[in-house]
Amino acid sequence: MPFEPLDQYLQRQKKLKELAALGHDPYPHRFVSSHTVAEIVDRYGASTKDALEAGKVPVRLAGRIMTLRLMGKAGFAHLQAQGGRLQIYVKLDIVGEKAFELFRLLDLGDIIGVEGHLFRTKTDELSVWVEKLTLLTKSLLPLPEKWHGLSDVELRYRQRYLDLLSNKEVRDIFIKRAEIIRAIRSFFDGRSYIEVETPMMHRIAGGATARPFITHHNTLDINLYLRIAPELYLKRLVVGGLDRVYEINRNFRNEGISTQHNPEFTMLEFYQAYSDFRELMDLTEELITGVVQKVCGSTSIPFGEHTVDFSKWQRLSMREAICKYWPAEAGAVPTPAELAKPGGPAANIERYNKWAAAKGKDLAHVPSGASDGFCTALLFEHVAEDQLIQPTFIFDFPTDISPLSKQRDDDPSLVERFEFFAGGLELGNGFSELNDPEEQERRFREQIARGGDEVPKELDLDYIRALCHGLPPTAGEGVGIDRLTMLLTNSHSIRDVILFPLMRPEAPAASAESPADEKK
RNA sequence: AGGGGCGUAGCUCAGUGGUAGAGCAGCGGCCUUUUAAGCCGAAGGUCGUGGGUUCGAUCCCCACCGCCCCUACCA
Numbered sequence: 001m002p003f004e005p006l007d008q009y010l011q012r013q014k015k016l017k018e019l020a021a022l023g024h025d026p027y028p029h030r031f032v033s034s035h036t037v038a039e040i041v042d043r044y045g046a047s048t049k050d051a052l053e054a055g056k057v058p059v060r061l062a063g064r065i066m067t068l069r070l071m072g073k074a075g076f077a078h079l080q081a082q083g084g085r086l087q088i089y090v091k092l093d094i095v096g097e098k099a100f101e102l103f104r105l106l107d108l109g110d111i112i113g114v115e116g117h118l119f120r121t122k123t124d125e126l127s128v129w130v131e132k133l134t135l136l137t138k139s140l141l142p143l144p145e146k147w148h149g150l151s152d153v154e155l156r157y158r159q160r161y162l163d164l165l166s167n168k169e170v171r172d173i174f175i176k177r178a179e180i181i182r183a184i185r186s187f188f189d190g191r192s193y194i195e196v197e198t199p200m201m202h203r204i205a206g207g208a209t210a211r212p213f214i215t216h217h218n219t220l221d222i223n224l225y226l227r228i229a230p231e232l233y234l235k236r237l238v239v240g241g242l243d244r245v246y247e248i249n250r251n252f253r254n255e256g257i258s259t260q261h262n263p264e265f266t267m268l269e270f271y272q273a274y275s276d277f278r279e280l281m282d283l284t285e286e287l288i289t290g291v292v293q294k295v296c297g298s299t300s301i302p303f304g305e306h307t308v309d310f311s312k313w314q315r316l317s318m319r320e321a322i323c324k325y326w327p328a329e330a331g332a333v334p335t336p337a338e339l340a341k342p343g344g345p346a347a348n349i350e351r352y353n354k355w356a357a358a359k360g361k362d363l364a365h366v367p368s369g370a371s372d373g374f375c376t377a378l379l380f381e382h383v384a385e386d387q388l389i390q391p392t393f394i395f396d397f398p399t400d401i402s403p404l405s406k407q408r409d410d411d412p413s414l415v416e417r418f419e420f421f422a423g424g425l426e427l428g429n430g431f432s433e434l435n436d437p438e439e440q441e442r443r444f445r446e447q448i449a450r451g452g453d454e455v456p457k458e459l460d461l462d463y464i465r466a467l468c469h470g471l472p473p474t475a476g477e478g479v480g481i482d483r484l485t486m487l488l489t490n491s492h493s494i495r496d497v498i499l500f501p502l503m504r505p506e507a508p509a510a511s512a513e514s515p516a517d518e519k520k
Numbered sequence: 521a522g523g524g525g526c527g528u529a530g531c532u533c534a535g536u537g538g539u540a541g542a543g544c545a546g547c548g549g550c551c552u553u554u555u556a557a558g559c560c561g562a563a564g565g566u567c568g569u570g571g572g573u574u575c576g577a578u579c580c581c582c583a584c585c586g587c588c589c590c591u592a593c594c595a
Contacts, residue, residue, distance in 0.1 A: 005529085005530040005564090007530090007547085008545075008546050009530095011546065011547075067555070067557095069555065070554095071554065072551040073552045074552035074554090075552085075554080076553075076555065087554090089552095089553070091552060091553095107545090107546085108545070108546095121554075123553075123554080123555075125554090125555075127553090142530055142545055142546070143531085143545080144531050144544095145530090145531040145532050145544050145545070147556050148531075148533085149532085151531090152531085152532090154527095166531095210595085253595080255594055256593055256594065258591095259588095260595075261594060261595070362591070365592095425595090480595050482595090483595070493588090504586065
């Protein structure tokens with residue numbers, strides 16, 4: 001099926017036929033290169049004109065034509081391959097009539113292979129002196145503008161292949177994303193963790209508070225949920241004696257889309273038996289700082305207007321963070337002790353809201369019947385969260401917003417849980433896992449009783465049964481890979497670190513076979 | 521979901537209440553070291569869609585569609 005721009009599509013198709021008639025297969029099967037562009041630049045980028053003439057370097061190279069300057073009986077082009085570009089020079093005298101006729105019929109975007117040797121042009125640009133030219137793939141549609149690239153954000157996301165071809169920075173982001181994931185894998189592989197894959201289709205969507213996607217299996221005739229978290233399966237594996245497991249994979253949450261949220265997103269989750277949340281904080285610090293160093297070559301990286309320094313991490317309890325980041329003009333700074341008193345968090349929300357209203361800021365809305373713990377978290381989110389630019393652990397979470405965490409021995413209203421932040425982004429969440437089956441069942445039942453779309457309707461009995469078999473003391477954590485990638489690539493939208501972010505379907509083309517008179 | 525912004529040629533962008541503009545890409549011609557190659561010539565548009573105001577709308581008004589940003593929910 002032809003695509004827009006039609007005139008150019010048809011023109012290129014015509015050239016394809018001409019090429020075929022001349023004996024050039026427009027879609028041949030393979031081409032063996034002697035080098036990548038990067039290898040050539042690495043090895044010969046410093047070779048002088050004379051050196052290249054004295055000892056000729058033969059090369060075979062394939063790539064996509066990104067620029068083309070044809071001057072009658074000779075011409076230049078830039079081939080792009082593996083993210084690099086190299087100029088080629090094609091001369092009638094050298095390649096002969098048939099190959100030059102091919103060169104004449106080439107378009108921007110075509111993929112060719114060349115064979116020849118390296119030389120330097122008058123202006124000293126390292127180039128390939130082409131002796132043989134082969135068409136490797138005819139392109140039927142034009143590339144985006146060669147100078148400005150593709151900047152229309154919508155087109156960039158919808159036709160990511162064009163974005164990747166014409167915007168080098170975009171390619172670099174996704175290469176870095178792969179490096180981040182590779183560094184994480186090697187971190188855990190080096191610590192005797194086993195990488196596992198657990199189901200993405202769940203009978204009961206547990207392990208987080210979120211609205212799930214629903215799908216259906218025909219043969220079994222059951223509805224299934226796309227998973228919102230792998231948590232409960234990973235802990236079953238720890239029960240099964242896999243003491244250290246991790247999984248890097250997709251979660252799906254049927255919720256809003258924003259610069260920090262995509263309906264499908266990638267999480268690292270890992271669990272370590274005989275360990276608690278404090279040990280995980282140490283491990284996290286080591287993991288993240290190591291990844292940053294490895295991928296960015298420094299522990300200090302730019303993020304927007306800030307520099308985030310991963311060589312120092314601060315650790316604050318949630319109450320300490322509220323006190324530390326309490327706005328100066330909002331009256332006396334509360335103390336952690338005050339926030340610990342019954343009604344203390346709510347009273348301070350009121351004081352905060354008074355200030356926020358005067359400043360025209362958003363108020364913290366307290367739902368009726370909210371607990372002290374809920375209010376503490378709400379206040380924390382409003383007062384502190386977006387100020388956490390430097391790497392920070394927040395710990396001492398309220399029990400009633402942490403259904404899967406183990407309580408503190410000395411204060412059952414708090415759990416052994418932390419989240420960590422950097423660049424104002426919430427990056428991860430870890431805790432000592434609740435392994436008391438009776439307490440877990442009580443909390444699940446309480447959650448179900450409270451209801452809502454974001455809570456399973458059904459008790460995960462098998463998970464409770466697994467706990468009854470004994471989950472050793474275990475700490476577990478989830479890290480948002482997309483957000484971590486945002487931070488390390490200085491990207492401010494999650495869509496810039498996800499190759500194909502979810503978009504509304506494209507408006508149907510005018511020519512589409514949709515019923516025109518469906519509605520009158 | 522609410523608020524703000526954007527939508528003009530395949531791409532990057534100007535522009536105006538009175539027949540729609542450039543550069544790149546494409547087409548024809550010239551050109552054997554160019555590089556955002558150059559020169560000459562011709563072509564390309566339901567100005568997001570649908571209504572309204574107007575003698576006349578791409579421009580003003582309304583609705584809708586899509587995208588971006590902020591806020592809310594969330595990781």
